[in-house]
Amino acid sequence: MAGGAVIENLSNRKLFVIFAALLVVQILFFLVGAWFAPSPSSYMEFEMITCRDETKGLSGKWIHRDNCxxxxxxxxxxxASFDLREIVFVAKMPHARDGVELEYSPWFQFLLGVLHVDVEYSEHFRYVAHAPLELEVRMGYREKGSEKNDWKELTTSNVTRILECTIPEEDKKAGSTYDCDMLDLFELGSSSYPFYLINIRIPIDQQACQYDPRSSNCQIGKLTGLRLIEIHQNGGFTLVWLWMKTFMTPVVVACLWWYYNRINQLARNPLLLERAILYLGLSLAILDFPIEWISLTTRVPFLLLLADLRQGLFYTVLFSFWLIFAGEHLIDDTTRNNIKSYRFNLSFIIIASGALLIYDLIERGVQLYDPFYSVWSSPTGSQIAYVAIFISAVCTVAYFVFLLFKIVRVWTTIKSKRSAQLYQTNENRRLKVEGVIYRFKFLMLFTVLCAAFTIIAYFMKQYGEAQLHGDEARSGFLTGSTSAFFTGAFGMCNIYVLLLLAMYAPSHKHYRGAIQLIDENDDEIIDDPSNQHTESNAMTTFLKPSTD
Structure with a gap:
């Protein structure tokens, strides 16, 4: 029998051993997250102290606890005047604990800050719904070993956020407080310094408010205080995550190199499915590469953007592969093995990826030099973000509907051809094709399972990040015990791609120099031992139309 893919030539015993070993490895990935990794993120909450600065910020000095x-x-x-810039809200991060000054570590990877505004109900200072809140924010940092109050400026920015607050009708009385949504304040793509200081001023001109109630910050109501919630990735989770990536990278690269050599040694050109698997393995190698190690010794503020780009590349290639994987098994389709025949299908992926790329480049890109920037802070930015998310969502839904349609077609094709042809052939071929069908069905089911798990992991991550920016920052998905979920999803993606590389590599058991695929329905060709330069594929020849 001529050699097709590895999956068609391995014995059931070897396949069982391989699948059992992979199942054990998958369980180990879950256990690593459950036993050794803490929750992905932690938070610190700061009640910002209120200080008086007679210079209204013109002196340029930092306001901190010691000179407050x-x-x-x-x-x-x-x-003392109508200009309320003399009021400064101050927070030093991190705070001390039991008299010990804590420090931020590069292991934290990122710092995210959200702001909670305390607004008291007042008949005189009325809050107006959707009031714009303008802030003058200044962030400084201090190196380890420097003087206690030797603060250096990191960034200064004027930001605008929309203040959304509600209060029940029965609580509209003096002393009651509004329930206000959290506001995005800043996001740093690396935790490069051990100490940070934030000074916030809210520019309000009381005299201007009397003449024009719509002047800057005249509609935010009676503000009584600010609270800052800082969120960072746990150092212990970073350690486990980086070691997993460090372990998997050489494994993926070695398997990728082996697969590339297998298809490169064939006398024929690689098939579309073989090339798709190669690109999928390459994108996984790029995703797994542990470049985050650099951030432990060097300030790398673009890591969050780079992580999003690598993840986006992997998902784009993965979704494209699923379409090709399903389409290439529809043998009745005469457009097989031609990437041009997938142009319409792949356009959904390209449009969705492009829309999300634009959104990410605007958000993360600007934050490289202004960590206080938010695409949602301006009407134009909000419209761009909504359009990008809407387009990507529509394309994603259309893609999965079409993918489901392709999978159902493959399944029905297998079923119809099996009943029509399987028992009309000889016994040896029947047994071989039967085994190939079961193995293909297993891979297809594993593909569906991996797709479901990948999609769940992606949306749970997005949901968790949305919680970090919202009212559930302190009890969100990413601040809970969900490490096992993420390590398990990481393991499943790697196992799935490695399994594809191993199972769909061309088998060189018999016909290393094969130059073409032949039809196994031709008994004379199969039974002729003199034919040494052809390669058959039991799955594809089984699915040939019965009229051949």
């Missing part, structure tokens, strides 16, 4: 003229109760404070 603290305002005990903001609601009872009488400013």
């Amino acid at each position: 003229q603290q305002i005990p109760e903001l609601s009872e404070y009488t400013p």
Whole structure:
């Protein structure tokens, strides 16, 4: 019998051993996350102290706890002028614990800050729905070993956020507080310094508010305080994650090199499915490469953007492969083995990926030099973001509907051809084709399972990140015990791609120099031992139309 793919030539015993070993490895990935990795993220909450600065920021000095003229109760404070820039909200990160000054570590990978605004109900200072809140924000940093208050400027920015607050009708009385949504404040793509200081001023001109209630910050109501919630990736989770990637990278590269040599040694050109698997393995190698190790010694603020780009590349190639994987098994389709025949199908993936790429480049790209930037802070940015997300969502839904249609067609084709042809052939071929069918069905089911798990993992990650930016930052998905879920999803993606590389590599058991695929329905060719330069594929020849 001529040699097709490896999956068609391995014995059932060897396949069982391989699948059992992979199942054990998959369980180990889950256990690593469950036993050794802490929750992906942690948070710290800071009650920002309120200080008085007579210079209104013109002196350029940093306001911190040691030089702060603290305002005990903001609601009872009488400013010296109409310009409320003399009020400064201060937070030093991280705070001390039990008298010990904590430090941020490069292992934290990123720092995310969200702001909670405390607004008290007042008949005099009324809150107006969807009020724009303008902030003058200044962030500084301090190196380890430097003087206690030797702060250097990291960035300064004027930001605008929309303040969304609600209060029940029965609570509209003096002393009651609004329930306000969290506001995005900043996002740093690396945790490069051990200490940070934030000064926030809210520019309000009380005299201007009397003449024009729509002036800057005149509609935010009676503000009584600010709270800052800082979120970072756990160092322990980073350690486990990096070691997993470090372990898997050489394994993926070695398997990829082996697969490339297998298809490169064939006398014929690689098939479309073989090339798709090669590109999928390459994208996985790029995704797994542990470049994050560099951030432990060097400031690399673009890591979040780079991580999104690598993940986007992998998902684009993976979704494209699923279409090709299903389409190439529809043998009745005369457009097989031609990438041009998938142009319409792949356009959904390209459009969705392009829309999300534009959104990500705007958001993460600008944050490289202005960590306080948010694409949602302006009407134009919000419209771009909504359009990008809407387009990607529509294309993604259309893609999965079409993918499901392809899978159902493959399944029905196998069923109809099996009943029509399988028992009309000789016994040896019947047994071989029967085994190939079961193995293909297993891979197809594994593909569907991996697709479901990958999609769930992706959306859970997006949901978790949305929680970090919202009201559930302190009890969100990423701050819970979900490490096993992410390590398990990482393991499944790697196992799936490695299995494809191993099972769909051309088998060189008999016909290393094969130059063409032949039809196994031709008994004379198969039974002729003199034919040494052909390659057959039991699955594809089985699915040939019965009229051949």
